[in-house]
Amino acid sequence: MTYTSPSAPAATWLIAEREIRMRLRSKAFVISTIVLMAAVLGSIVIGNLLGSNADLTKVAAVGTAAEYAESTKALDVTKVDGLDEAKQMVIDGDVDAAIVANADSPSGYTVYGLDQTPGDVVSAMSLPPTVELLGEPGQNPFLIYLVSFGFGLLFFISALTFGQIIAQSVVEEKQTRIVEILMATVPVRVLLAGKIIGNSLLAFGQIVALAAVAGIGLLATGQDLILAEIGPSLVWFIVFFAFGFLMLAALYAAAAALVSRTEDLGSALTPVTMLVMIPYFGVIFFKDNDLVLTIMSYVPFAAPVGMPMRVFLGTAEWWEPLLSLGILIVTTGATIVVGSRIYANGLLRMGGQVKLKDALARS
Amino acid sequence: MNSTLLEVHNVTRSYGSRAVLKDVSFAVRGGRMTGFVGSNGAGKTTTMRVILGVLAPDSGSVTLDGSPLGEGDRTRFGYMPEERGLYPKMKVAEQLVYLGRLHGMSTEQAKASADSLLERLGLTERADTLVEALSLGNQQRAQIAAALVHEPEVLVLDEPFSGLDPLAVEAVLAVLKDRADAGVPVLFSSHQLDIVERLCDDLVVIADGEIRASGSREHLRSEHAKDRYELQLDGDAGWLRSETGVEVLEFAAGYALFEVDSPATAQRVLKSALAKSPVQRFSPAQPSLATIFKEVIK
Numbered sequence: 034m035t036y037t038s039p040s041a042p043a044a045t046w047l048i049a050e051r052e053i054r055m056r057l058r059s060k061a062f063v064i065s066t067i068v069l070m071a072a073v074l075g076s077i078v079i080g081n082l083l084g085s086n087a088d089l090t091k092v093a094a095v096g097t098a099a100e101y102a103e104s105t106k107a108l109d110v111t112k113v114d115g116l117d118e119a120k121q122m123v124i125d126g127d128v129d130a131a132i133v134a135n136a137d138s139p140s141g142y143t144v145y146g147l148d149q150t151p152g153d154v155v156s157a158m159s160l161p162p163t164v165e166l167l168g169e170p171g172q173n174p175f176l177i178y179l180v181s182f183g184f185g186l187l188f189f190i191s192a193l194t195f196g197q198i199i200a201q202s203v204v205e206e207k208q209t210r211i212v213e214i215l216m217a218t219v220p221v222r223v224l225l226a227g228k229i230i231g232n233s234l235l236a237f238g239q240i241v242a243l244a245a246v247a248g249i250g251l252l253a254t255g256q257d258l259i260l261a262e263i264g265p266s267l268v269w270f271i272v273f274f275a276f277g278f279l280m281l282a283a284l285y286a287a288a289a290a291l292v293s294r295t296e297d298l299g300s301a302l303t304p305v306t307m308l309v310m311i312p313y314f315g316v317i318f319f320k321d322n323d324l325v326l327t328i329m330s331y332v333p334f335a336a337p338v339g340m341p342m343r344v345f346l347g348t349a350e351w352w353e354p355l356l357s358l359g360i361l362i363v364t365t366g367a368t369i370v371v372g373s374r375i376y377a378n379g380l381l382r383m384g385g386q387v388k389l390k391d392a393l394a395r396s
Numbered sequence: 397m398n399s400t401l402l403e404v405h406n407v408t409r410s411y412g413s414r415a416v417l418k419d420v421s422f423a424v425r426g427g428r429m430t431g432f433v434g435s436n437g438a439g440k441t442t443t444m445r446v447i448l449g450v451l452a453p454d455s456g457s458v459t460l461d462g463s464p465l466g467e468g469d470r471t472r473f474g475y476m477p478e479e480r481g482l483y484p485k486m487k488v489a490e491q492l493v494y495l496g497r498l499h500g501m502s503t504e505q506a507k508a509s510a511d512s513l514l515e516r517l518g519l520t521e522r523a524d525t526l527v528e529a530l531s532l533g534n535q536q537r538a539q540i541a542a543a544l545v546h547e548p549e550v551l552v553l554d555e556p557f558s559g560l561d562p563l564a565v566e567a568v569l570a571v572l573k574d575r576a577d578a579g580v581p582v583l584f585s586s587h588q589l590d591i592v593e594r595l596c597d598d599l600v601v602i603a604d605g606e607i608r609a610s611g612s613r614e615h616l617r618s619e620h621a622k623d624r625y626e627l628q629l630d631g632d633a634g635w636l637r638s639e640t641g642v643e644v645l646e647f648a649a650g651y652a653l654f655e656v657d658s659p660a661t662a663q664r665v666l667k668s669a670l671a672k673s674p675v676q677r678f679s680p681a682q683p684s685l686a687t688i689f690k691e692v693i694k
Contacts, residue, residue, distance in 0.1 A: 036500035036546055038471045047497055055485065210481030214542065217448040217475040218498050220467055381450065 044219045048227025049234065052202060056235055062198075066239055069190070070246050077250035080179075090153050093119040094132040098142055102132050107157040123147050130154040180263055180345050181320040184270055187243065188338050189313035191274070192281050195236040196305065199228060199282050200289035200298055203376070207293055212380050221377040229282040229369075236278050237271075244271060266345035269354050270337065273361065277337035280365040281309065283372030290379030291389070312338040323348060331357050333364040399426025399579035400461055400549050407446055407456030415605055416442045420456070422600045422610045424550075424581040429572065431596030431613075432585040433689060439605040440585045441478050444552050447583075448475050460550065471499040474548030478555050478585075480539050484528035488519060488538050491527060492545045499546035506545065513541040517567055533564050540568050544575065551575060553584040557591050569595060593685040603693035613685075620688050624681040625662055627652045631673030639665060653681055 039047065056062050089109035094102045099112045111128060113119045119131035123145055130151040135143040144154055206212040215224055244267055251260040284305045292301045312335035319325035320342065329339030330349065340357045343349040378391070402424040409417040417439050424430045434440050445451035447458050449470055457464050460472065482491055489510050496506025514520050517537040522530060527538060536559050543553060551572070557565050576582045583600075586592045592599070599616055601609040609616055627633060629650040636652050637644055641661040646653035656662045669675050683691075 036471055036505075038468050039498065039500050044498060047494070051494055055483075058485075205483070206481075209484060210477055210479035211483060212481065213445075213450060213477040213479070214475060214481060214495070215498075216450045217473060218470055218495070381445070 038219075041220070041223050044223045045227040045230060048219070048224060049231030052228055052231030053235055055202075056198065056232070065194070066242075069239070070243060073243050073246050074250045077247060077256070078254060081254040081256060090130070090151070090157070091128040092130045092132055092154055093122045093128045095119055096134060098132040098134045101142070102158070105157045108154065120145055132158070176259065176262070177320060177346070180266070181316045181342055184266075184338050184341055185313045185316040187240065187270075188274065188277075189309060191236050191240055192278060192309045193306065195232050195278070196281055196285040196302070196309065198235075199232045199285045200302055201295065202228060202232070203286050203289035204292060204295050204298055207290065207380060208295060216380065221380065222373050225283075225286055225373045225376050228286060229279060233275075233278050233282055236282075237275055240271060240274050263345055266341040269344050270341035273337035273340055273354075273358065276358070276361050276365050277334065280333065280361070280368045281305065283365075283369045284308070287372035287375035287379070290376040293382075308334045311335060315339070316342055331360060333361045336361050400581055401426055402447070402550050402581045402583070403459045403462075404443070404447065405457050405459065407443070407453045407458070409442060409446060409451065409453050417446070417453070418605045420602070420605070420607055422607050424583045424600075425598065426579045426581045427576055428597040429576050429582045429584065429595055430598040430600060431592035432583055432600050432602070433587075433589065433592055433685075434585075434602035435693065438602045438693075440602060441554055443602065444475075444477075444554055444583070444585070447552055448473055471546060472549040474543040474546065474551045474553075476539055476543040476553040476556055480535060482527045482535070482538060482542060485526060487524050487526055488530070488541075489514065489523040491538075492541055495542050496545045499548075501546055509545050509547060510541070513544055513571070516571055517541055532559055533561055536560055537564060537568065540571065544571065548575075549580060551580055551582045551584075553582070555586055556584050557586055557588060565591070589685045589689060599685075601689060601692050608692040609688070616688055617682055620683045620691060623655050623657075624683065625654060625656065625665070626677065626679050626681045627654070627665070627669060627675070628677035629669060629673050629675055633669075635668075635672065636665070639668070650676075 038044070089107065091109045091111065092102055093111045093113045095113055095116055099110055102108050102110045111122070113122065113131075116131070116133050119128075119133065122128045123131045124147065126147075129146070131145040132154070133143055133145075134141060140158065140160075142158060144151060144158065146154075206215065212224075247267070248260060248264075251257065285302065288301045288305050289298060292298060312329060315325065315329050315335060316338045319329070326339055326343055326346075326348070329335040330343050330353070332339070336357045340349065340354050344354060375389070382391075404420055404422050407417050407420045408415070420439070420443060432440055432443075442451065446453045449458075449465060449467070459465065460469060486494070489507075492510035492513070493503065493506040496509055497503060501509065511520075511523075514523055517540065519534060519537055519541065522534055522538075527535060530538060540553075540556060543551065553572075556568060556572070560568060572582055572584075584596075593613070596613060598612050599610065600607060624645070627636070631650060633647065633650055633652045636642055636647075636654060639661075641657040642665060643655045644652055645655060654665075656665065666675070666678050669678070
């Protein structure tokens with residue numbers, strides 16, 4: 034009995050599905066994913082605890098001073114009946130300061146501390162002047178740092194991890210020579226497509242899961258303002274990542290097809306790894322440099338980090354992400370064509386590293 | 397019997413400036429085991445890769461029942477590459493099912509086929525073992541199963557018997573014979589000429605990228621046997637050396653293997669021998685495959 038070849042999409046999916054199945058079976062992969070998610074969630078929760086839930090300074094207050102102290106909402110006020118009692122609490126260390134009304138003081142109150150001026154109590158009791166900003170409200174520099182670092186690191190880790198996984202899987206097939214059976218069964222482009230799609234789905238799934246964890250974490254800790262601020266850039270990041278990763282995956286597969294043994298992977302992958310590192314370090318070092326960020330946001334392999342960053346900073350016009358995405362998609366397509374050629378030519382060449390020139394030469 | 401004919405027509409292929417295959421043509425008939433022999437680097441693996449479509453020939457073609465092969469015909473072949481390869485981290489049965497499905501089988505069909513093959517090859521107990529945990533011999537059997545799981549119409553096996561113990565050789569052979577009996581052309585290469593001699597019906601000999609001989613084993617034998625005789629005497633056979641038209645190839649006391657220039661010379665030698673001493677044996681020599689091989693690759 035003869036069976037008809039599965040259609041190209043069906044065969045591609047079979048290969049992709051095997052890649053996914055084998056990866057999910059790997060303990061190292063599952064554990065590292067969980068650790069990554071825990072790290073994202075942890076940094077959000079800890080950031081929240083450090084930021085908003087700092088303990089209020091405890092004070093003891095007498096009479097009308099107590100009402101005023103409470104109205105500042107910056108102090109944990111204990112009402113007491115007399116000044117002596119309040120002072121005693123300061124001496125005993127139960128509170129950091131005691132506050133009483135004093136008509137002679139310019140501010141109307143006297144603050145008693147123990148051995149130091151209780152600065153936070155003083156500033157809480159002071160009347161702040163009215164402030165109005167004439168320009169656009171600036172973004173919290175700490176948040177800018179966090180977002181640039183977050184995008185950069187996320188892209189870097191994901192691209193490096195999954196790029197390595199694809200490369201490993203290509204070399205494994207070459208090293209074990211099962212690639213000959215596969216090539217005798219399905220066209221090489223189907224083989225490559227299955228590999229790229231399977232691993233890209235995993236990488237993409239991981240990124241979406243991390244973004245979801247970050248979103249849920251921000252909502253659950255009541256930081257919905259921050260979520261609203263980074264939301265659009267997060268969505269762009271995911272879209273750019275999807276295409277950017279496809280491009281890198283093709284490059285990783287092609288580079289890996291040039292060598293025959295896992296031991297030789299390192300040197301073959303170095304150029305691709307450099308491409309991944311540039312946007313990572315670029316966005317961290319140049320997050321304040323508008324020109325560099327603008328260039329980065331259009332260079333295909335740096336755009337997945339550069340453009341979302343500019344969207345977040347608000348320096349990108351509405352059409353800029355679309356244009357950059359278009360450039361990225363075209364480049365990705367071209368990379369896949371060239372990559373699959375190198376891949377096909379490299380697969381059957383065993384022994385030393387295949388020269389790039391030879392791999393590009395004939396099909 | 398519905399048998400298939402695989403033909404290689406004038407295939408040429410070179411790597412860079414080195415010609416690996418020069419005008420290679422031969423046929424592999426359905427229902428027969430065809431041995432493919434040649435020294436290392438003679439072009440066996442390249443030929444097989446061309447047949448499988450893994451490698452494109454520079455010129456020439458491969459046909460199945462007269463029609464050229466396209467991409468959709470790949471599933472009709474079963475292939476076992478010389479360098480063994482299966483995924484080390486996949487279970488044996490899982491791997492067979494995967495390969496079956498890649499060849500267009502449904503999951504159920506692939507499972508059923510994998511199960512019956514594993515049973516025939518004595519691997520049922522290893523079905524859920526990771527390939528990397530198998531012994532070398534069992535990996536070899538799994539490899540055969542991988543080539544057969546999709547019930548191919550043509551089998552191309554590079555060194556299928558290397559590394560197998562005698563029991564495994566029998567198990568693998570039985571499976572292959574089964575396929576051949578069903579009309580499948582089976583092309584297998586081997587360095588072990590004694591195994592080839594025992595197993596194959598047809599023979600293709602390749603050297604330096606050229607086909608030096610091809611045809612049925614018997615035909616090749618008789619072709620190379622026609623002017624050679626063996627003689628076993630009670631007395632000494634040394635006088636043979638001085639007979640005209642005779643060239644002694646091997647000699648040991650009463651035994652001689654010699655080549656004659658014509659059948660008449662052979663008869664004359666026999667008469668002289670009978671006149672000198674009792675003759676134990678006088679027969680045309682059946683050359684071993686190893687002998688034929690050495691001759692044709694010269």
